[in-house]
């Protein structure tokens with residue numbers, strides 16, 4: 001009987017993988033549902049004896065089984081999109097059944113945890129620090145140093161919390177990992193628990209990810225005996241982007257409004273329910289089992305450049321021909337990612353801009369596609385690596401509209417705690433509308449009140465409005481409590497700087 | 505009465521849970537299609553909170569609504585990556601097809617950003633939507 005492998009990742013399912021699977025089953029094939037290889041433009045991707053076919057629809061099933069299908073792409077593992085990657089975190093992608101403990105153990109699963117538990121916590125933390133691993137959630141803080149702080153903190157009760165809120169547009173690596181290799185995340189969290197002395201963990205998953213929630217819940221049940229006495233519970237978010245910010249997330253788990261907390265105190269010292277807490281991103285924890293195998297830390301450190309060590313699961317999204325998951329060592333350029341690997345735009349039109357790092361990341365002009373993928377190099381360029389999402393836009397994109405959208409998103413998602421973000425973002429939308437000639441130019445009702453004697457008597461000029469927008473952005477950057485208000489100016493100012501013609 | 509029994513069953517399931525408010529709110533929203541003033545009062549009583557505290561949490565999150573809406577709901581992603589793949593051009597015709605019968609809700613990112621425009625109906629996800637596919641989806645819910 002022909003054995004057919006088809007992914008059950010949400011991308012594959014959204015593209016019709018369930019219907020294709022049913023058609024194969026009806027044709028008498030044995031179907032195995034595995035994780036996704038990450039070549040999303042080929043989903044639903046069908047694998048038979050290592051050979052891939054994609055994108056497949058139910059109508060292609062007969063031809064594939066008869067050996068006459070023209071959607072054959074050859075050996076998947078040798079496909080140029082896959083062969084050029086350095087997959088450590090996503091080493092199992094496309095190869096294992098997500099909820100099979102046998103598949104997990106057969107591919108090196110639990111080796112990291114077994115070795116970690118044979119080490120003293122301090123030796124374990126030293127290895128994580130030595131690997132150079134930095135947090136993959138956005139801020140890039142060294143993981144080992146965070147763990148050390150929690151380990152040193154006094155407290156009868158400590159927590160390990162996984163941030164799986166992945167709210168950035170253009171990112172899906174957390175989702176793919178939770179759906180495709182949930183045991184690896186669980187193993188990473190169990191290692192962290194041993195390192196810092198925690199016995200309880202939470203995974204905070206956004207409610208937009210029902211497939212991930214279901215897989216994780218099932219995986220935790222299956223893995224419970226393996227990770228005991230450590231226990232993990234899934235907590236589901238409720239549609240607030242700001243709950244990806246770690247202190248807001250902790251408030252949310254505690255059952256409060258997802259308002260950002262002032263730091264200090266650091267969550268490492270006073271986190272969940274006031275206890276010392278490790279908060280890391282899904283990809284940070286998922287990198288841990290690999291680092292903890294014999295020699296793993298040194299191998300991890302040998303990848304990458306300068307202070308950006310190891311590999312980054314980069315997500316190619318938006319208007320790109322070959323979208324999907326591309327894990328590679330740091331140092332790669334946008335030219336390589338967008339053109340060589342991504343194949344340019346899906347629409348076939350010229351690339352106008354890319355946004356790296358989600359809604360808070362700058363829009364980068366093709367002139368600067370040579371900057372290396374590296375935390376520090378991006379900071380110097382006023383840009384953000386963030387969670388590694390790359391969204392490509394073609395020349396039909398209206399960057400003035402995208403700048404307005406950035407402000408509008410900030411207004412919709414602001415937690416409301418501080419004024420520059422809560423009010424500034426609303427004013428930002430109005431200002432951009434006025435600059436683009438879509439808002440009202442005349443002084444509004446409030447400005448015309450007699451007591452508003454300092455208000456301008458006639459409509460401000462375009463130059464004055466542009467100046468005001470820049471001032472507003474400076475205020476938001478400098479005076480916001482967290483990066484939602486503090487980084488929204490980056491997409492706005494970068495759009496204004498590189499595409500001023502889109503603001504008239 | 506049935507409602508009280510349902511609420512009590514939800515509360516009972518979370519006694520002993522740390523930070524039970526969010527999971528309770530999800531269950532209530534799921535069971536009744538909303539978290540209304542009456543539910544807020546019961547939850548406040550159960551958790552020994554003030555109603556203002558519960559209302560503060562309910563009103564903070566997009567997932568909880570004060571009144572139920574029984575219409576079928578399509579959640580359409582209109583975040584950056586789906587915009588780059590042309591979702592905005594689909595909106596006017598989709599709104600027209602939806603009319604008042606179908607609720608069209610804007611969401612920001614479903615994690616399907618490489619194969620957008622993307623949408624979700626309950627637990628089902630849809631990708632590579634063009635105008636025809638989206639309107640067909642509207643008529644099918």
Ligand SMILES: Cc1cc2nc3c(=O)[nH]c(=O)nc-3n(C[C@H](O)[C@H](O)[C@H](O)COP(=O)(O)O)c2cc1C
Nearest residue numbers: 135136137163165166167244245246280281284483
């Ligand atoms: C507005 C905002 C949203 C964020 N969203 C996320 C998110 O979705 N996932 C995440 O891991 N980190 C997010 N972060 C970063 C977290 O605050 C925190 O730095 C991270 O979870 C720490 O884990 P790491 O060190 O492993 O990266 C966000 C930060 C801000 C300010």
Ligand code: SF4
Nearest residue numbers: 415417418421482485
């Ligand atoms: S910057 Fe915005 S989201 Fe962040 S704390 Fe202030 S109001 Fe809240």
Ligand code: FES
Nearest residue numbers: 581586614616617
């Ligand atoms: S931006 Fe639409 S699914 Fe991510």
